[in-house]
Amino acid sequence: MVTSFFEYPEPLQYIENRYIPKKLDGGDYVVTIDDGAWALLSKSEYNLLKTHRVSEDPELFKKLENLGIILTKSNPGKIVDDYSARFAHVFNGTSLHIVALTPRCTQRCLYCYVNPQPLSSKGFDMDEDTAKKVVDFIFQSPASTITIEFQGGEPLLNFPILQYIVEYSKKLNKKYKKHLAHTVVTNLTVMSEDILNYLIKSRVAICTSLDGPKEVHDKNRRYLGGGGTHDDVVHWIKDIRTQFAYNVHALPVITRFSLPYAKEIVDEYMGLGLDRIRIKHIIYCGLARENWDKIGYTPDEYINFWKEVLDYCFRLNKNGKKLLEGTSVLIARKLLSRDYEAFTCLGWPCGAALSQTSYNYNGDIRICDESRSFEEFKIGSVKSDDYRSVYTSPKALNAVALTCGLNSLCDACVWHPYCNNCLVSSFGQQGNPISKLPLDYDCKIRKGLVDHVFKTLVYSEENRKILLEWCSTKFGV
Ligand code: SF4
Ligand code: SF4
Incomplete structure (x- = not known):
């Protein structure tokens, strides 16, 4: 009898984490999970993941277990740590x-x-x-x-x-x-x-x-x-x-x-x-x-x-x-x-x-700087509100919920762990902070950016070296 989440019957050995796959031009697949881990898989490896047969390939099993793409008896602690690290900025x-x-x-x-x-x-x-x-x-x-x-x-x-x-x-x-x-x-x-x-x-x-x-x-x-x-x-x-x-x-x-x-x-x-x-x-x-x-x-x-x-x-x-x-x-x-x-x-x-x-100059508080031209994104005023009331207000919480990557726009997107939709841009373009995906200008740009950086890291040896050197440079950008 299974009595808790992490008790797997032996033949099962693992369950899949929530992952999003994307087929790349060369036939490989990239799969990402919410904490930002990703793996590049060949078509046959991806088929094993998709059909719940990862146990047939011990090397793949180890790799996906380490990354947290599959959940086993050994990795729940690590996965919790990885998620905590990834979302530290939220708290x-x-x-x-x-x-x-x-x-x-x-x-x-x-x-x-x-x-x-x-x-x-x-x-x-x-x-x-x-x-x-x-x-x-x-x-x-x-x-x-x-x-x-x-x-x-x-x-x-x-x-x-x-x-x-x-x-x-x-x-x-x-x-x-x-x-x-x-x-x-x-x-x-x-x-x-x-x-x-x-x-x-x-x-x-x-x-x-x-x-x-x-x-x-x-x-x-x-x-x-x-x-x-x-x-x-x-x-x-x-x-x-x-x-x-x-x-x-x-x-x-x-x-x-x-x-x-x-x-x-x-x-x-x-x-x-x-x-x-x-x-x-x-x-x-x-x-x-x-x-x-x-x-x-x-x-x-x-x-x-x-x-x-x-x-x-x-x-x-x-x-x-x-x-x-x-x-x-x-x-x-x-x-x-x-x-x-x-x-x-x-x-x-x-x-x-x-x-x-x-x-704003008059003390109005907005969700972000780009939102200043829209009254709709006002979440309070320093003249009448304190920090706690502003950040627990429905308006502020809605803004966070709409940019958390798990809304209808982003939840099926392979790149959501590294991206988000811009509700200010969606509002300006479509008159609604909840975007209609095929129309979204900013999403298309973001998708293009992440896609290209990913491909550079994975497929272009010379440029990857330079990009890694840039990444190790000690300053914000
Ligand atoms: S690329 Fe578009 S759908 Fe994907 S996470 Fe970014 S904004 Fe959302
Ligand atoms: S992505 Fe859009 S909503 Fe988020 S901080 Fe930037 S401009 Fe503001």
């Missing part, structure tokens, strides 16, 4: 706190994911009282690591509040003793030596957008009154790195205008001495949604572009140059380790309302 509390200091901006980029306000607009800057409440709210998070990221509009237009938050959070942290970091995401157009000196002195990391050479960047990123911003951004990237010996990270957002310039965009980064490039696609929100006819592309067009960038980066590395492509690293790390860094937008669940949250 850590919110660590990335994005504070939008103002929606005012010097620019009006074609793909801006918020709705930027003109410079002269009044009543859109975060005030000190709200900033204090934001920081007090942030420190209610149980996370041991807290990153406060300043966003806009252009956050440096409200520099006194940036300073206030840096100083007040450092002061509070004397009591809480968390790993506290600050980052500003700036278009660099209102940077000055005074501001820069403060950022350097306070160890605020600097990130910016550089969409490539002038002919690409200036199409996407223009001043409000007209005129491209490329020269000013490049001037400050060079200055910060050389005159001030401080690091600045940049990333290019890809629009239709970028598609013919894969090589030139990478060369621009190389030319500035940057050692990484993380290609970013646009999603259906903010101005990108309004301008889709002008700047949008199909998922296939984007994936082909990204592959071109990646191939070029591999070629450069083979020739002794050092430049890594960040999206491939993020995905490869997830495919190769259970202890992957939770990174919002490519996590399972994604970070929305879980490891990431966003605070």
Whole structure:
């Protein structure tokens, strides 16, 4: 008589874990399980798994037992540990706190994911009282690591509040003793030596957008009154790195205008001495949604572009140059380790309302930064809610449930342990956060990305070496 889950009758020897198979072009199969383990199987091995005859091949039995793809009397403890490691980030509390200091901006980029306000607009800057409440709210998070990221509009237009938050959070942290970091995401157009000196002195990391050479960047990123911003951004990237010996990270957002310039965009980064490039696609929100006819592309067009960038980066590395492509690293790390860094937008669940949250200038709390242009994703306010009530609210819990990879969109997808659907993108594209699979733009892009990184790791010896070297590089991407 079987009296508990792990008591198998001898001839059975094992039961299958929940696995998802996918047939690869060459005839092999990949099977993945929820904790991220996967195995590449020949057709005959896959048939043994499928027909419950793994015991006929002792080597395969051992391999699948080790991976937790089959459950035996020996491996339940290991499987529990593997699942705990994989989902550790779910229980850590919110660590990335994005504070939008103002929606005012010097620019009006074609793909801006918020709705930027003109410079002269009044009543859109975060005030000190709200900033204090934001920081007090942030420190209610149980996370041991807290990153406060300043966003806009252009956050440096409200520099006194940036300073206030840096100083007040450092002061509070004397009591809480968390790993506290600050980052500003700036278009660099209102940077000055005074501001820069403060950022350097306070160890605020600097990130910016550089969409490539002038002919690409200036199409996407223009001043409000007209005129491209490329020269000013490049001037400050060079200055910060050389005159001030401080690091600045940049990333290019890809629009239709970028598609013919894969090589030139990478060369621009190389030319500035940057050692990484993380290609970013646009999603259906903010101005990108309004301008889709002008700047949008199909998922296939984007994936082909990204592959071109990646191939070029591999070629450069083979020739002794050092430049890594960040999206491939993020995905490869997830495919190769259970202890992957939770990174919002490519996590399972994604970070929305879980490891990431966003605070608008007026204290409204949103599930993630990209969701700021949709009122529907508001989950509370620092003025009226505390951490516990926000994160146990039906809205926050629904957001997590919808990005957990086990919804109707993702539960049968082989890549769900390394991915998730983007409810902000689905909402922007289809008017519903619960996506209709065949239509989902972001899913097609994500599928293309994970598929290609997987194939690179499995089938391309030379590129795998480079990718593994990138993965071991000690920095986030
Ligand atoms: S909802 Fe979309 S944009 Fe927001 S964190 Fe998740 S994947 Fe990223
Ligand atoms: S978003 Fe698409 S590719 Fe990603 S897990 Fe869901 S179904 Fe799979």
